[in-house]
Structures are given as structure tokens and as C-alpha cells.
Amino acid sequence: MVSYISKRIVQTAVVLxxxxxxxxxxxxxxxxxxxxxxxxxxxxxxxxxxxxHQLGLxxxxxQQYLNxxxxxxxxxxxxxxxxxxxxxxxxxxxxxxxxxxxxLSFLFAIVLGISCGMIxxxxxxxxxDSSLMTLSIIGVSAPSxxxxxxxxxxxxxxxxxxxxxxFDTPIAxxxxxxxxxxxxxxxxxxxxxxxxxxVIKQDYIRTARAKGAKRRAVIIHHALKNxxxxxxxxxxTELGNMLTGSMLIEKVFSIPGIGKLxxxxxxxxxxPLLEGTVMYIALVFVVVNLLVDISYAFIDPRIRYGxxxxx
Amino acid sequence: xxxEALLEVKNLRTYFHTEAGLVKSVDxxxxxxxxxxxxxxxxxxxxxxSITSLSIMQLVETPPGKIEGGEIxxxxxxxxxxxxxxxxxxxxxxIAMIFQEPMTSLNPVYTxxxxxxxxxxxxxxxSKHEAKARALEMLKLVRIPLPEKRFNEYPHQLSxxxxxxxxxxxxxxxxxxxxxxxxxxxxxDVTIQAQILELINELKxxxxxxxxxxxxxxGVISEVADDVMVMYAGKxxxxxxxDEIFENPLHPYTVGLMNCIPKLNSDVDTLPTIKGMVPxxxxxxxxxxxxxxxxxAKKICEQKAPELVDxxxxxxxxxxxTKEWKEEA
Ligand SMILES: Nc1ncnc2c1ncn2[C@@H]1O[C@H](COP(=O)(O)OP(=O)(O)OP(=O)(O)O)[C@@H](O)[C@H]1O
Ligand SMILES: [Mg+2]
Numbered sequence: 001m002v003s004y005i006s007k008r009i010v011q012t013a014v015v016l017x018x019x020x021x022x023x024x025x026x027x028x029x030x031x032x033x034x035x036x037x038x039x040x041x042x043x044x045x046x047x048x049x050x051x052x053h054q055l056g057l058x059x060x061x062x063q064q065y066l067n068x069x070x071x072x073x074x075x076x077x078x079x080x081x082x083x084x085x086x087x088x089x090x091x092x093x094x095x096x097x098x099x100x101x102x103x104l105s106f107l108f109a110i111v112l113g114i115s116c117g118m119i120x121x122x123x124x125x126x127x128x129d130s131s132l133m134t135l136s137i138i139g140v141s142a143p144s145x146x147x148x149x150x151x152x153x154x155x156x157x158x159x160x161x162x163x164x165x166x167f168d169t170p171i172a173x174x175x176x177x178x179x180x181x182x183x184x185x186x187x188x189x190x191x192x193x194x195x196x197x198x199v200i201k202q203d204y205i206r207t208a209r210a211k212g213a214k215r216r217a218v219i220i221h222h223a224l225k226n227x228x229x230x231x232x233x234x235x236x237t238e239l240g241n242m243l244t245g246s247m248l249i250e251k252v253f254s255i256p257g258i259g260k261l262x263x264x265x266x267x268x269x270x271x272p273l274l275e276g277t278v279m280y281i282a283l284v285f286v287v288v289n290l291l292v293d294i295s296y297a298f299i300d301p302r303i304r305y306g307x308x309x310x311x
Numbered sequence: 312x313x314x315e316a317l318l319e320v321k322n323l324r325t326y327f328h329t330e331a332g333l334v335k336s337v338d339x340x341x342x343x344x345x346x347x348x349x350x351x352x353x354x355x356x357x358x359x360x361s362i363t364s365l366s367i368m369q370l371v372e373t374p375p376g377k378i379e380g381g382e383i384x385x386x387x388x389x390x391x392x393x394x395x396x397x398x399x400x401x402x403x404x405x406i407a408m409i410f411q412e413p414m415t416s417l418n419p420v421y422t423x424x425x426x427x428x429x430x431x432x433x434x435x436x437x438s439k440h441e442a443k444a445r446a447l448e449m450l451k452l453v454r455i456p457l458p459e460k461r462f463n464e465y466p467h468q469l470s471x472x473x474x475x476x477x478x479x480x481x482x483x484x485x486x487x488x489x490x491x492x493x494x495x496x497x498x499x500d501v502t503i504q505a506q507i508l509e510l511i512n513e514l515k516x517x518x519x520x521x522x523x524x525x526x527x528x529x530g531v532i533s534e535v536a537d538d539v540m541v542m543y544a545g546k547x548x549x550x551x552x553x554d555e556i557f558e559n560p561l562h563p564y565t566v567g568l569m570n571c572i573p574k575l576n577s578d579v580d581t582l583p584t585i586k587g588m589v590p591x592x593x594x595x596x597x598x599x600x601x602x603x604x605x606x607x608a609k610k611i612c613e614q615k616a617p618e619l620v621d622x623x624x625x626x627x628x629x630x631x632x633t634k635e636w637k638e639e640a
Contacts, residue, residue, distance in 0.1 A: 203410055204418040209370055210410075211430040211481070212403035215395075225420045300420060301465040 001304050004297055012290045019282040020072060024065050027275055038081045072279060078272035082264075087276040090261060094245070095280070097167055098257035101249075102242035104173050105181030110235060113185040117192020122219065124197060132189065139186030145248040148179035152252070165254040176253045180246050184238045191234050195227040202226070228299055236292035243288070244281045316384075317521045318344040318367070318489055323381035325359075325366045328374060334592040336362040336376070338545040344489065349515065349522040351536030351553065353529055353568065355589050359545040360525045361411075364491045367523075368408060369398050385489070404434040407482035411494040413474035417466040423450075424462035427481045434485045449480035453510060472503035476510070483514060490515070491523045496531065508534050530572050533557060541565050544589060544600040547619060550626040561627040563605045599630070611635050 035051050052058045055078075056067055071077060077087035120132040155175060156164035163172045199205065200223055208222045209215070245259030258280065265273035297304045321341050327334040336359045344350045352360050365371045366378055369390065383390040385406070390398065410416040417426060427446040431437060437445070443462070450458035453476040466474055475495060482490060492511060496504035512535055515522050524535050532539055532553060539556045541549040541564065549562040560566045567585035587604035596602055602612040611630050619628045630636045 203412050203415040206370060207410060207416045207478075208418065208429075210368060210402055210408040212399045212401070212433050213429065214399065222418050222421075226418070301422075302419060302467045305465070305468065 001297060004304065005294055008290055008293050012286050015286050016283065017069075019286070020069055020279065021065065023275060023278045023282070024068050027271055028061070030269075030271075068275075077276040077279070080265075080270050080273045082268045082270045082273070087272045090273065091258075091276050091280055094256060094258045094261045097255060098243060098245045098250075098259070100167075101173055101176055101180065101246075101255060101257060102239070104177035105184070106239055106242055108177055108181035109184035109188055109238065112181075113188025114192050114231065116185070116189040118196055118219075118224070120189065120193040121196035121200065129193075133193070136186040136189040139182045140190070142182070143248075144179055144183055144246065145252050147182050148176065148249055148252040151175045151179055167253075167255045172253075176249050176255060179252075180242065180249045184242070188231065188234060188238070192227065192231055195230045196223060199223045199227045225299060229296065232292055232295055232299070236288050240285045240288040243284045315346050316343040317346045317386065318523075319382075319384040320363075320367070321382040321384070323363065323366055323383065324379040325362050325371055325376060326379050327376045332593050335545050336592075337366060339381075340542070340545075340547055341381075342540050342547070342550065344521050344523060345537075346488075346521055347515075347519050348537040349524055349535050351532035351539045352523060352525045352542060353527060353532055353539060354542035355527055357589055358542040360527075360542060361493050363542075364408065364493055364523060364525060367491065368402055368406060369393075369395075370402075400434075403430050403482075403487070404485045405487055406489045406491065407485070407487035408491045408493065409475070409478045409482050409495045411497055413471050413478055413498060416478060417474055419466055422463050422465055423469070423477050427477070427484055430481055430484050445484060446480070449484050450477070452483075452514070453477070453480045455480070471499055472507065475499060475503075475507055479507070479510065479514070483518065483520075486518060487520055489521050489523065491525070493525045494527070495524075497526070497528075504531075511535065528572075529557075529568050541568070544592075544595065546600065546628065547626070548601065548628045550619075555625060561622060561625065561632065562601075562629050563607050563631075564601050567604075599628075607631065609636070 035048055035055070035057065039048060039051065049058070056064060059067070075088050077091070079086055080090065083090070116132050116136065120129045123129045152164040152175065155162045162175050163169065164175065166172045196219075200219075205218060205222055208218045213222075243258075245257045245262065247259035247263050249255070250257045250259040251263075258277065261273070262277045262281075264270070265277055320343070323337055323340045324335070325337040327336055338359075340359070340363055342350065342352075352363065354360055362371060362376070367383055367385075367390065369378070371378060378391060381391070385401070390401070393401070417423070424443065424446055427449060428439065428442040431442040431445055432439070435442075435445075447458050447462060450461060455461050455473060455476050461469070461473075461477075466477075469477065478495075490511075495511065496507050499507060508531060511522065511524075522535070524531065526532060536553045538552050539550070540547055541556075541562065543564050549556070549560070549565050551561075556565065557569075560569050564585070571584060585604055590596060590600060590603065596613070598611070598613040598615055599605070599608070599617050602608045605612065609630070615630075617628050617630050617633070619626050620632055622632045
């Protein structure tokens with residue numbers, strides 16, 4: 001177990017290093033000289049050169065890369081060209097907002113998704129199953145901003161129950177969390193159903209029943225744990241998507257999260273902010289993947305002990 | 312004089328309602344299992360052996376399957392009249408079952424120990440600690456080396472033969488009166504197969520429980536069974552004691568199965584097989600189900616389905632032992 005986890009952590013570090021290199025190189029080839037963009041059009045070459053020197057852009061590329069990595073390690077991602085604020089601070093502020101939104105919608109999506117999927121599997125072929133699956137299809141295919149607007153109209157404008165924008169009170173997060181989580185709830189429900197139906201057919205489920213275990217106990221103890229393996233894969237990707245911010249939902253509800261930051265950095269050609277955002281997104285996915293792999297190991301002893309290790 | 316019956320199945324019918332039509336997997340099967348005796352059930356793949364045993368446990372998947380009729384008398388009580396809660400008390404406690412696939416019959420995410428103690432904790436009023444002691448005792452009984460270590464291991468860490476031993480330990484942990492073994496050795500290689508059969512036999516002697524041994528291999532039957540029931544396409548085609556069957560098989564299908572047993576010291580490279588295939592349920596012949604593959608078939612076999620008839624105290628479903636056969640000449 002420990003060796004499995006430490007191996008995965010080392011792999012993760014290597015992947016992150018690779019991503020930092022790719023990010024760095026990609027942004028080198030983005031058209032447009034950032035310094036020229038920063039300064040006035042009429043800035044004289046001497047000023048441009050001075051600024052380039054100040055930003056370290058006149059150094060050889062490998063040196064620039066090392067400086068960049070060094071900065072990342074020290075949580076120093078430079079300052080925004082546009083607002084002049086430190087990139088790390090802006091990212092961190094946006095992250096806190098996105099984290100709240102993501103955790104709420106994640107909770108909403110897994111609780112609703114897993115329970116609907118299990119109920120559908122247990123009532124396979126019955127009307128409850130078909131209605132839940134129809135709902136899940138609608139959830140998966142309806143655009144999240146559309147759901148957002150519908151929710152705003154019903155709960156905000158018509159019923160006047162919940163705020164339709166902002167992010168300072170906890171209840172302001174309710175509508176955006178539902179709007180963001182619906183799609184994920186739908187896909188989690190579908191995979192839970194498929195995975196449960198697959199597991200219920202397995203021989204060990206029959207063995208458990210033959211021992212005299214209650215049907216409900218068999219589902220909860222024997223089936224669900226096995227069925228979790230494919231569910232976790234999906235849930236991991238979705239958590240990654242949520243933590244990297246939803247540009248649309250943040251726009252519709254005026255939430256200043258990572259999604260908004262990403263849009264801003266692109267439209268302003270704010271290179272340090274863009275680099276920082278890309279690194280953040282990469283980090284989230286890599287870390288979530290690591291967590292997914294570690295949870296596999298907790299659930300499945302075949303992974304924990306390495307496959308086919310019959311001793 | 313007959314011994315006391317532990318289990319008596321009368322005219323059991325279990326059908327599957329599939330999209331392709333009605334599948335009569337078990338179609339009017341009757342048999343009895345005496346106390347302390349072993350009944351062997353033989354037949355080719357798909358003849359209804361597993362569904363017969365799952366019907367006794369009432370673990371047939373419903374839908375598509377359904378027990379349509381008959382009686383399953385266990386200690387004189389009809390199991391078909393029991394509620395699900397009453398059946399749960401019987402499953403694992405009074406009737407236990409071992410399945411064909413040791414590789415997939417144990418839950419991959421729980422330890423061997425947890426899976427054995429689960430049965431004990433369900434049926435006996437004992438503490439976790441006592442259950443563990445009992446489970447370790449069972450692991451020793453089925454001769455698993457290093458039981459303390461195995462107790463905390465997962466199924467994937469054990470070989471197929473070891474897993475089947477675990478299955479046996481698990482099923483015998485509550486001292487069931489009846490043990491149903493559904494092809495317990497089919498997935499194992501020959502030497503392991505012999506060991507497992509020997510173990511089942513030995514434990515049966517020790518505990519005095521009855522056994523239903525399901526197999527498609529008459530060789531297995533000859534080693535363990537007191538009585539034999541031969542099934543074909545959901546029906547019983549022959550019933551007799553093991554000695555009688557091996558001495559003098561009556562049904563042409565039984566004769567065919569006998570010829571398929573490999574004999575030591577024989578020079579032939581290939582084993583004889585019964586030619587043709589089991590008819591599928593949507594394509595069942597009007598007459599005897601075995602008729603298309605039978606070398607002795609006469610006209611009557613194509614026209615009418617034979618009944619199970621008594622021949623010198625044995626039962627066989629074949630026209631050769633009826634008046635009609637002699638009349639047709
Ligand atoms: N879930 C099911 N749906 C439809 N038909 C089924 C189902 N389960 C079993 N059957 C049918 O019941 C018949 C008997 O199956 P059963 O599993 O009892 O055969 P078997 O004698 O145990 O064969 P094997 O030696 O392969 O285990 C088969 O022909 C099969 O078509
Ligand atoms: Mg079978």
C-alpha cells in the first residue's frame with residue numbers, strides 16, 4: 001500500500017514537471033510580444049528593453065524556464081501584467097470561491113447520482129427505473145447555463161426564495177451548485193446503475209445470498225463496494241472539472257472564481273496570469289487523479305497488493 | 312426398505328420467461344435425498360442442473376425465472392411455502408451451496424476471514440471473536456496451510472483449489488444438513504479435483520450431512536454418489552443407485568455418457584462422444600428430446616414424448632422399456 005502510494009506520488013511529480021515545461025514552451029510561441037502589449041504603442045526601444053530585462057525575458061530560454069519553475073516552487077507566479085497584482089494571490093482568492101462552489105455541487109452530484117443510480121438498478125425495468133433514467137438523460141444533455149437561468153427564474157424571480165447572484169452568503173451558492181451539479185449527477189446516476197447491474201450478476205453476489213444474507217445487506221456490503229470502482233473514475237474526472245471552474249456558471253451567477261479568472265487572463269493576454277491558471281488546472285487534474293488511484297487501492301485489494309500476486 | 316428422506320422434490324417445474332420464448336429449464340423433476348447420503352445429478356451443459364439446485368435454495372433470478380409448481384419438502388416442510396425471511400434462516404444454515412467457479416464465487420474486496428465469519432455471524436449467536444476461532448477451525452478442517460495467515464488474505468491471493476477449499480469451509484461452517492455442490496471441481500485440474508472430492512467425502516462422513524453432487528462427469532459420480540439422477544433437457548431420464556447405473560445403464564443417453572468416461576489402459580487417442588447437440592428450448596422435438604441423437608430411435612420416439620417408467624425398481628424415460636416398443640417391432 002505505502003509503496004504503491006509513494007510510487008504514484010513520484011509519478012505525479014514527474015507529470016507536473018512535464019506540464020510546466022509544456023506550458024512554458026506553449027506560451028513562448030503565443031503570437032504577440034507581451035511587453036509591447038503592456039507598454040504604450042509609442043514606447044521607445046530602450047524602455048522595452050529595460051522592461052524585458054526587468055521581467056527576465058532577455059535571458060536564454062532554459063534560464064527563463066528554470067526561473068519559472070523556481071517561482072512555481074516558491075509559490076511566486078509573477079505579477080499580472082494587467083492588474084499588477086501577484087498572480088498567486090489572485091489564483092488563491094478565485095480558488096477559494098470555486099472550491100466552495102465545487103464542493104457543494106460535488107456533494108449534490110454524488111449523493112443524488114449514486115442514490116438514483118442504485119434505485120434504478122434495484123428496480124430495473126420498472127417504471128421507476130425508466131423515469132430516473134429519462135431524468136438523468138435530461139440532466140446530462142441540458143446545458144448548465146440553461147438550467148441556471150431556469151433556476152434563477154423559478155427560485156429567484158418567481159418564488160423569491162434564493163439569491164440569483166453573488167457569492168458572499170452561503171445560500172447564494174445553492175442555485176449555482178445545483179445548476180453545475182445536475183449534469184454530473186446525471187452521468188453519475190447512469191454509471192452507478194450500469195455498474196450495479198453488472199456487479200449484481202456476479203457469482204459472489206449469489207454466494208452471499210446462499211449464505212443467507214439479506215438482500216439489502218448484500219447490495220450494501222457486497223455489491224456497492226465492487227460497483228464503486230468505475231464510479232470513482234468518473235467522479236474523479238468530474239471533481240477535476242468542477243475545481244477548475246465553470247466559465248458559464250460563474251458568468252451567469254457573477255461568481256469570481258477560477259473560470260472567470262481564466263477568461264480574463266485570455267482576453268487581456270495576461271501571460272503570467274494565464275500561465276498560473278494553466279498550471280493550476282493541470283495541478284488539480286493531476287492531484288485528483290492521484291486521489292482516485294489512492295482510493296482504488298483502498299477499495300480493491302487486487303490493486304493494493306499488485307495484480308496476480310498469488311503467494 | 313427406504314431410509315428417511317431429508318429432501319424430497321416432487322414434480323418441480325422452473326421456467327424462464329425470455330424474449331425468445333418460454334424455457335422449461337426444469338420440467339417436472341422429482342427426486343429424494345436420504346439422510347447422510349449423496350445424490351449425484353449428471354447431464355450435459357444446459358440440462359437444468361444448476362437451476363434445479365438454485366430452485367431448492369430459491370435463488371432463481373425472478374424475473375425471468377419462476378418456480379411454476381411442484382413441492383420441495385425439506386425435513387417434511389415445503390420450502391415453496393416459506394417466506395423470504397424463513398428461507399434466509401435455511402440458506403447457509405441448513406442447506407449450503409458450493410458453486411462451480413471458485414475464481415469468481417468469492418467477493419474480491421473482502422478477506423477470506425470476513426467472508427467465512429459472515430455466514431457464522433448471520434446464523435449463530437456468537438461473538439466476532441468466537442466466529443473467528445470457528446472460521447480458523449474450518450480452515451484447518453479443509454486443510455488450508457497457514458490458516459491464520461490465509462484468514463487475512465484476499466481471494467486473489469489464493470489458487471483456484473485453495474479458493475474452493477475456502478468455499479467448502481464457508482459452506483460447512485454452520486453444519487448444514489444438506490450441502491449442494493454445483494460442479495465444485497469442473498474448473499480445477501485433475502489432481503486438485505481428486506483432492507477436493509476426497510475432502511467433501513471425508514467431511515460428509517464426519518458431519519453426517521447429505522450431499523447433492525452436480526456434475527457432467529460420471530467419473531465424479533462413481534467416486535462420491537450413492538444414487539444418481541441423469542437429466543436431459545430439463546427432465547429426468549434415468550434414476551438409480553450408482554452401482555446399478557454403472558453395472559447396467561438403461562437409457563441410451565446414460566450409455567452414451569458412460570462411453571465418454573476415459574478408461575485407463577485404453578489405447579484410443581480420442582474419446583467417443585455423443586454425436587449431435589442438446590436441442591435448444593425453442594426447437595424441442597415433438598417426441599423424445601434425445602431422439603435426434605439416439606442410435607436406437609424408432610418411429611414412436613419421434614411421435615410421442617416418453618414417460619418416466621419403472622423398470623425393476625429403477626426409473627427410466629425411454630420407450631425401449633415399454634409395451635409400445637415391442638409392439639412396433
Ligand atoms: N437467466 C436465464 N435466462 C434465461 N434462461 C436461462 C437463465 N438461466 C438458465 N437458463 C436456461 O436454463 C437452462 C438450464 O440452465 P442450467 O444453468 O441449470 O444448466 P446446467 O445444467 O447447470 O448447465 P452447466 O453444466 O453449463 O452448468 C439453460 O438451457 C438455460 O438456457
Ligand atoms: Mg450449471
